[in-house]
Amino acid sequence: MRxxxxxxxDDEGKNxxxxxxxTVxxxxxxxxxxxxxxxxxGLADTIRSKLGWGDADEDNYQLDASSIESVSDNEIRLRR
Structure with a gap:
């Protein structure tokens, strides 16, 4: 567990x-x-998150750090 x-x-907008x-x-x-x-x-959500305008809402899920294997410049990779 990490x-x-x-x-x-800075991680907003990453896949x-x-x-x-x-990609999940x-x-x-x-x-x-x-x-x-x-x-x-959707496209609008993607653009908003890349611009840092994202908001958490009922359609979003919280990602716990213990589920993350690694973080790169472009993506967050989940553990198996």
Whole structure:
């Protein structure tokens, strides 16, 4: 279990991929180190999150740091 992952607003707009490399969502916002992920972002949501205008809403899911394998410049990869 990883506890050293710290998410910031810089991670907003990144794709979230599973261990097999399949995109499962996009980070719409990061609040208090917790990412909020839209599992099916539309074009408008994608643009808003890339611009840092994302909001957490009822369609988003909170991503816990213990579920994250790694964070790169373009994506957040989930643990298997």
């Amino acid at each position: 506890s050293d992952v710290t998410l910031t607003e 979230v991929v599973n261990a097999d490399g399949d 969502g996009r980070v719409t916002s990061v609040e208090h180190g917790k990412a909020h992920v839209d599992p099916d972002p």
